[in-house]
Amino acid sequence: MESSVGKGAFILIVSGLVCKLFGALFRLPLTNIINLEGIGLFQMIMSLYSLSIVIVSGGVSSGLSKLVSSARAKGDLSKINGFFKTAILFGMGLSFVIGAIFFLFSKQIASLQGNIDGAINYMLFILLLPLAGMIGIFRGVIQGYENMTPTAVSQILEQITKFIFGLIFAYILGKNSPSQGVFGAFLGIVISELFAFVYLAIIVIKKIKLTPKRNYYNKEFFSAVTPLTISSTILPLTQAIEALIIISLLTRAGLSSQEGIMLYGIQTGVVGAILNFPLIISMSVALALLPKVSFLSSQNDEEGQRQIIGNCFSVMWFLLAPLVFGIISIAGSLYPIIYPKAMENHLQIAVQLTLFSGISILLTAIMQFLLSVLQGKGFFYYCLTFNAIGGLFKILMTIILAPLPSINIFALPLASIVHSSIVCICALIKLGKIVKISFYEFILPIISSIIMYLALGFLQEAVSGILSLVLSVIVGCLVYGLCSAPLVAQYGRQLFDKLKMKRQQ
Numbered sequence: 001m002e003s004s005v006g007k008g009a010f011i012l013i014v015s016g017l018v019c020k021l022f023g024a025l026f027r028l029p030l031t032n033i034i035n036l037e038g039i040g041l042f043q044m045i046m047s048l049y050s051l052s053i054v055i056v057s058g059g060v061s062s063g064l065s066k067l068v069s070s071a072r073a074k075g076d077l078s079k080i081n082g083f084f085k086t087a088i089l090f091g092m093g094l095s096f097v098i099g100a101i102f103f104l105f106s107k108q109i110a111s112l113q114g115n116i117d118g119a120i121n122y123m124l125f126i127l128l129l130p131l132a133g134m135i136g137i138f139r140g141v142i143q144g145y146e147n148m149t150p151t152a153v154s155q156i157l158e159q160i161t162k163f164i165f166g167l168i169f170a171y172i173l174g175k176n177s178p179s180q181g182v183f184g185a186f187l188g189i190v191i192s193e194l195f196a197f198v199y200l201a202i203i204v205i206k207k208i209k210l211t212p213k214r215n216y217y218n219k220e221f222f223s224a225v226t227p228l229t230i231s232s233t234i235l236p237l238t239q240a241i242e243a244l245i246i247i248s249l250l251t252r253a254g255l256s257s258q259e260g261i262m263l264y265g266i267q268t269g270v271v272g273a274i275l276n277f278p279l280i281i282s283m284s285v286a287l288a289l290l291p292k293v294s295f296l297s298s299q300n301d302e303e304g305q306r307q308i309i310g311n312c313f314s315v316m317w318f319l320l321a322p323l324v325f326g327i328i329s330i331a332g333s334l335y336p337i338i339y340p341k342a343m344e345n346h347l348q349i350a351v352q353l354t355l356f357s358g359i360s361i362l363l364t365a366i367m368q369f370l371l372s373v374l375q376g377k378g379f380f381y382y383c384l385t386f387n388a389i390g391g392l393f394k395i396l397m398t399i400i401l402a403p404l405p406s407i408n409i410f411a412l413p414l415a416s417i418v419h420s421s422i423v424c425i426c427a428l429i430k431l432g433k434i435v436k437i438s439f440y441e442f443i444l445p446i447i448s449s450i451i452m453y454l455a456l457g458f459l460q461e462a463v464s465g466i467l468s469l470v471l472s473v474i475v476g477c478l479v480y481g482l483c484s485a486p487l488v489a490q491y492g493r494q495l496f497d498k499l500k501m502k503r504q505q
Contacts, residue, residue: 012287015152016280022159026166027273028338030185033170037258038178040265042185045121047243047268048109049128051236052102056095056129057136059229060087062290062375064137067224068144069291073298079220080141084204086221087137095133099126112244117179121186128186131193138200142207146291150203154196162192227380231371234384234391238419242398242412249402250409263409266346270339271353274331275361278323282365285316286372293376306436309373314441318487320365322480325449326472328358329456333468349409356413363420370427370435379430386426394419441487448483455479 031039064087071079102109106122139151166188174181243264250260289312296304327334331354335347374383394415401411428435456472456479463471481488 010284011148011152012284013281015155016284017277019155019159019280022156022163023273026159026163027269029167030170030181031269031339033167033174034178034181034185036262036265036269038174038181039269040261041118041179042182043265043268044243045118045182045186047236047240048102048122049125051233051240052098052125052129053132053136054232054236055229056091056098056133058232059225059227060091060133061136061140061143062232063221063225063228063380064140065143065287065291066294066375066378067221068141069146069294070298072144073295080144083221084137084141087140087225088134090221090225091133091137092130095129096126099129102126102129117177118182121183124186124190127190128193131190131197135193135196135200138197138204141204142200143287144291145207146288146295148288150200151287154200157199158192158196160192161195162188164188165191224378224380227384228375231380231384231387234387235419238391238394238398241395242415245399246402246409246412249399249411252403253405253408255408260409262346263349266350267353267357267409267412270335271350271357274327274334275324275354275357277327278320278361279365279368281316281320281323282368285312286368289369290372290376293373294378297377302434305377306434309434310436310438313369313435313437315491316365316369317442318445318484318491321362321445321449322452322476324358324361325453326456326476328354329453329476330460330469330472331355333460333464333472337466337469353410353413356410357416360413360416360420363417363424367420367423367427370424370431373431373435374427377431377434382427382430386423386430389426390419390422393422444484444487448480451483452476452479 027039030042034042064083067083068080071083102122102125106119107116109122110116110119135154139154142150166185169184169187170181171184173184246264247257247260250263251257255263289308292308293305296308331351332347335350371383371387374380374386397415397418398411401407401414402409404411407414456476459472459475460468
């Protein structure tokens, strides 16, 4: 049972690291091409694009993964065809409607953001959203079969094509102005989505043969997809609302509009880009775990659920904690190297934002994991309720804290901490004893990561430049490995036993 989850999570983690690498490689030259003001504008548009993608595909993808896996567990394979056809009708219709809204009201939306030059980018949504909607449907069906490889390949394909075409167009058009460079980057995204769509379409056509029979299973489909779609939109919705209001809130804190855009660009385009790396681990584990929890839940195997949830969380936490603390510890040396122009006068605030955002990332990872368990067990409306409560408090915290001169941009990570904490507490109460996590396996990675953080702090003071980064990786791995040696040995034995059992079979 655990091997399929482990294999799927491993594939997604590897692909996620590759994607984040290309994403970082994309952001680095893009930041230098269109500068901090341009990257701030890019992030404002991306916040609404991310929200739109989640609306048209987030709930559909998770819902299909759950429904297809459950149908497999019950041996009712005819339902899969009906779910797929319903998803196509719903996903394509919704994506075209939302794309058309952005196309028709592009100037008004851009003006509301204080970015009138960004209107042309919103017109591209009429192409981007239908492609993203179908990609989400394809991935959901394939993941329902606990096959994560096509998802991983399509993600890598997206990033490579975005990297190539996005930077080419951004460089060519960015010579005129940062806003035109942003448009060039989005042209690259259109091409990347098209490549991923074609690849996944070929995979799904081979897997599922549509029949003329009218087996849509609309009620079951929408019972799962509707709350998941609304729930999955809450986080990007809060980010989109923040993008709309943050500049005006920061001006009330005494900053100029240009300073506000730059700080927002640092938080979302610089700090956020680096700290999103650890979330690859949690998202990969969550995606791989969802269909397995659904499968076991459909068979009423509570002990199997408890075991796989506990083991998956322990391994995820063991990998996640040191990665977050490691990034926080080397931020002061890392940013001047990868963002030389952007960090000339903003290094200190970027490092401080990294510390607060790192705490937020740890809680966000736990939240993603617990929401995946809730979805796997079919608690869709609880996902929606918990996320809605957390999202409401997130916006309120931003509105209250951002105008305060002593807090300003730090309101964003602080509000995220509040959001994730509320969702985690509510989810743990609802799931009860089904989530059984060893206190020892939770606390030892934290203690080991803090010791590693302190050791790297001394190292950063003694050595600087690229050499400090190389030594930090080596020393960090050694210190964390030694401090968490009991867990390293435990996981090593478990892996060895599984490999030995597999060879015997």
